[in-house]
Amino acid sequence: MNVIQKSNAMGAQSMTSLEIAQVTGKMHKDVMKAIRNMEPAWLKVNGRNFALVDYKDAKGELRPCYSLSKTECLYIATKFNDEARAKLVIRWQQLEQERLVQQGVRRLLVTEQDVMHEAEQIIGRTLVSFNQNADGCITASNIAEALGMEVKDLNSFLTDKKVQKWQRGQYRLTPEYEGLGLAQDRLFIYYSKDGKQKERTYLVWTTKGAEMIDKMIFENRF
Numbered sequence: 001m002n003v004i005q006k007s008n009a010m011g012a013q014s015m016t017s018l019e020i021a022q023v024t025g026k027m028h029k030d031v032m033k034a035i036r037n038m039e040p041a042w043l044k045v046n047g048r049n050f051a052l053v054d055y056k057d058a059k060g061e062l063r064p065c066y067s068l069s070k071t072e073c074l075y076i077a078t079k080f081n082d083e084a085r086a087k088l089v090i091r092w093q094q095l096e097q098e099r100l101v102q103q104g105v106r107r108l109l110v111t112e113q114d115v116m117h118e119a120e121q122i123i124g125r126t127l128v129s130f131n132q133n134a135d136g137c138i139t140a141s142n143i144a145e146a147l148g149m150e151v152k153d154l155n156s157f158l159t160d161k162k163v164q165k166w167q168r169g170q171y172r173l174t175p176e177y178e179g180l181g182l183a184q185d186r187l188f189i190y191y192s193k194d195g196k197q198k199e200r201t202y203l204v205w206t207t208k209g210a211e212m213i214d215k216m217i218f219e220n221r222f
Helices: 017-024 028-046 070-077 082-106 112-134 140-146 151-160 207-221
Strands: 005-007 013-016 051-056 062-069 164-167 170-173 183-191 197-205
Touching: 013 017, 013 051, 013 070, 013 082, 017 028, 017 062, 017 082, 028 062, 028 070, 062 070, 070 082, 082 183, 140 151, 140 197, 140 207, 151 164, 151 170, 151 207, 170 197, 197 207
Parallel strands: none
Antiparallel strands: 005 013, 013 062, 051 062, 164 170, 183 197
């Protein structure tokens, strides 16, 4: 099944619900359901519905799917799990880089500095979009410092209390504490020694999460 990908006259890109499903590994019907469930809130705030378009299925029959802008797409992704959301953010980054290459046919970037500047802007926009939910959150290091602790001791304490667990090189909330508004993911982009761009996410704590930790530490001490 071919994924529909469009750009308007201004160069703004869109992604269909088909590609969202493909990128995140979800069933298309589940992605469509998630979009429909979140559409009323979007309509209330933005005054417009998500765009519906048609595609041809394997039988050649027309089927509906959604075509979303980057902002709309990342709004829908707030309901996805961490891995699916990260895959979608990285896919958008790739699309924007591809768009720059296409623009390069019409407008040559004359210096290496120009290219780097464009790339840094893309990365910056990606970080801002992904990290919106993490605005105002604080790191474990900040919480540990306020409590007069070493961050490694705080992480060990939270792990012992089954608040978080070490998984694939980072701390993640345990199922019991997920979905309670205690923490968010923050995206960090860096470069390896050989110049390759890499991405990783790490846990940051909301005010509610920090207050819970402070209470747990106090009760443990007394």
